[in-house]
Amino acid sequence: MTRRNMLAGNWKMNKTISEAINLAVRLKYACNSVDDRDVVLCPPYTSLKPVAETVDESPIEVGAQNMHYERSGAFTGEVSPDMIKDAGADWVILGHSERRQYFDENEELLARKLRTASDEDLKVFYCIGETEEQRDAGQVEDILKTQLEAALSGFGFDDFEELVIAYEPVWAIGTGNTATPEQANEAHGVIRDVISNLFNPGVAEKIRVIYGGSVKPHNVQELMAQPDIDGALVGGASLSADDFADIVKYDLEDEISLSDL
Numbered sequence: 001m002t003r004r005n006m007l008a009g010n011w012k013m014n015k016t017i018s019e020a021i022n023l024a025v026r027l028k029y030a031c032n033s034v035d036d037r038d039v040v041l042c043p044p045y046t047s048l049k050p051v052a053e054t055v056d057e058s059p060i061e062v063g064a065q066n067m068h069y070e071r072s073g074a075f076t077g078e079v080s081p082d083m084i085k086d087a088g089a090d091w092v093i094l095g096h097s098e099r100r101q102y103f104d105e106n107e108e109l110l111a112r113k114l115r116t117a118s119d120e121d122l123k124v125f126y127c128i129g130e131t132e133e134q135r136d137a138g139q140v141e142d143i144l145k146t147q148l149e150a151a152l153s154g155f156g157f158d159d160f161e162e163l164v165i166a167y168e169p170v171w172a173i174g175t176g177n178t179a180t181p182e183q184a185n186e187a188h189g190v191i192r193d194v195i196s197n198l199f200n201p202g203v204a205e206k207i208r209v210i211y212g213g214s215v216k217p218h219n220v221q222e223l224m225a226q227p228d229i230d231g232a233l234v235g236g237a238s239l240s241a242d243d244f245a246d247i248v249k250y251d252l253e254d255e256i257s258l259s260d261l
């Protein structure tokens, strides 16, 4: 089965509104002719609407980096799924390791967020991945299994508007230490096995599993050449229009130069 590639940029806590619009304009222009893969930009909440308006009428979609599991109420500082959709975003990143690490998000909380995202028809990137210590201790399979099973048990794959799994080894995020293509592909194979048991073998075949962790223009091609890698979730390199456009178009002849803009 051929799965459509997905290239998503997680801008994290970067870019003011004007900077975000500028980046989105450049990417809209640079990715204009790309129609055989999906591109999603995930700016901070404040830039969701301006970025969604900027890429409107282009194939680029927009996602939030987090959301609350309740629909409204006394949750100071939080943002609901309705607000995200109202801003023009279709996607949400859940379970990013920075949320797990700095904001104590665990599978129980993430299961609630996944339930709300599924009820509210938001498309989900669900991020999982082991730490360096866990890899060194030979626990990669156990960790991936736990992170998938504890959060996704009780769901059917069809409950989701779309569910993409992002394998993001914590030791590779923002460090410049990319997993080797073989390491990443092996982990993606584990993820498909768990998904096969959790849902069914057909879902394991069709679900997109993307890799995140120091993906750059110079290493994207060899990662994407692996059979079980269906795209990338990109942090640092998604903040540069040139770099992210190169990543999106990793195997295409580039006729468009951003310096024309």
Ligand code: PEP
Pocket: 010, 168, 172, 173, 174, 175, 176, 212, 213, 214, 215, 233, 234, 235, 236, 237
């Ligand atoms: C991320 O935070 O999702 C990520 C993959 O970051 P980076 O590309 O900077 O490693």
